Amino acid sequence: MDVLQAAEDLRRRSLVNYPRPLDRLIYLASMRDYNTGLYYHDGLASRYTAEVACEAMADCHKEAFRQLVSNSLEELVEQLEAYMTSTHTSPVDFIVAWKGLEPYRVAVPVESDPLAAQFLFSTFKVALAILESRLRPSAAPAA
Amino acid sequence: MIQLILFLSIGAALLFALTFSLRPRRAEGGSTALVQARQALSVLQGGLLPAEMVARVFDRTDLDYVELHGSSEVRRLFLEERTRVALLWISRVREQLQSLREFHAGAARHYAGLNPLTELSLLMDFTRLMLACRILQAFVYLRGPYTAPRIVGATAATAARVCSVSQESLAFLTPAYAAAGGNAARRAQ
Numbered sequence: 001m002d003v004l005q006a007a008e009d010l011r012r013r014s015l016v017n018y019p020r021p022l023d024r025l026i027y028l029a030s031m032r033d034y035n036t037g038l039y040y041h042d043g044l045a046s047r048y049t050a051e052v053a054c055e056a057m058a059d060c061h062k063e064a065f066r067q068l069v070s071n072s073l074e075e076l077v078e079q080l081e082a083y084m085t086s087t088h089t090s091p092v093d094f095i096v097a098w099k100g101l102e103p104y105r106v107a108v109p110v111e112s113d114p115l116a117a118q119f120l121f122s123t124f125k126v127a128l129a130i131l132e133s134r135l136r137p138s139a140a141p142a143a
Numbered sequence: 144m145i146q147l148i149l150f151l152s153i154g155a156a157l158l159f160a161l162t163f164s165l166r167p168r169r170a171e172g173g174s175t176a177l178v179q180a181r182q183a184l185s186v187l188q189g190g191l192l193p194a195e196m197v198a199r200v201f202d203r204t205d206l207d208y209v210e211l212h213g214s215s216e217v218r219r220l221f222l223e224e225r226t227r228v229a230l231l232w233i234s235r236v237r238e239q240l241q242s243l244r245e246f247h248a249g250a251a252r253h254y255a256g257l258n259p260l261t262e263l264s265l266l267m268d269f270t271r272l273m274l275a276c277r278i279l280q281a282f283v284y285l286r287g288p289y290t291a292p293r294i295v296g297a298t299a300a301t302a303a304r305v306c307s308v309s310q311e312s313l314a315f316l317t318p319a320y321a322a323a324g325g326n327a328a329r330r331a332q
Binding site for chain 1: 186189190191195196199200204205208209212213214216217220221224225227228231232235
């Protein structure tokens with residue numbers, strides 16, 4: 001019960017600032033300790049307990065992952081483009097970094113279904129290729 | 144000679160019937176097989192077979208989008224990636240079905256969940272599914288993920304049906320079933 005309340009609290013106070021599933025996925029992954037796999041959120045932990053906050057964040061992370069997997073390629077391209085714009089990084093640098101580092105691989109929840117995760121990684125790869133091809137529209141006819 | 148064959152056939156049939164009627168209600172050990180079967184069922188029902196997941200992998204919506212908005216290079220990458228994921232889906236479904244089949248061919252007979260005819264029919268369904276997966280694998284490998292939608296649909300539907308039959312035989316493992324007196328009900332069968 002507490003976990004459900006904490007998750008609702010998190011959605012209302014923090015996640016409301018991240019309307020897109022991709023933004024929520026990245027935000028929630030950034031709240032997770034890489035060494036322990038536990039999520040930390042001081043505000044939520046002070047209102048509930050650290051354990052409840054952690055579980056609520058894990059639930060919301062899984063929810064964002066499921067939503068992102070169910071989104072079409074077109075929706076993912078739009079979200080990725082919006083996210084790229086929100087980072088104020090140059091599109092070329094962003095695409096080079098994302099293609100090289102593949103940060104989305106560490107952004108998925110721990111207990112994700114392996115096929116769903118592979119599917120999402122694969123869709124990210126194509127979405128990045130689409131964004132990259134938009135950056136150099138004049139190069140296509142020469143091929 | 145014909146009489147001998149007849150006698151042997153009747154003898155074999157009686158032996159088969161006797162084996163099933165005298166089988167133990169619960170085997171000692173075999174818990175690993177049970178747990179593996181339960182895991183396979185959970186992976187199939189929770190991750191691989193939901194209609195939404197099957198549609199995401201095999202539906203043409205994303206391809207239509209790529210054909211409208213992507214270059215030929217992007218289209219090639221998309222088809223490569225989607226073929227890889229589709230082959231992964233098939234091999235994972237096959238792997239989990241194989242695990243369930245092994246359970247039903249071996250350990251399941253020690254549990255009283257299913258009658259012999261249902262078990263036999265289930266094993267035949269498993270064999271058909273394995274074959275369907277192999278055919279699908281060949282189609283996807285050779286011609287991509289969008290060439291055999293009917294086989295995909297039929298395979299997913301049959302696998303889902305087999306899973307629900309299998310789930311009945313494993314229902315006594317779930318806490319809710321045990322709490323509702325599932326063990327007592329099974330013993331009474």
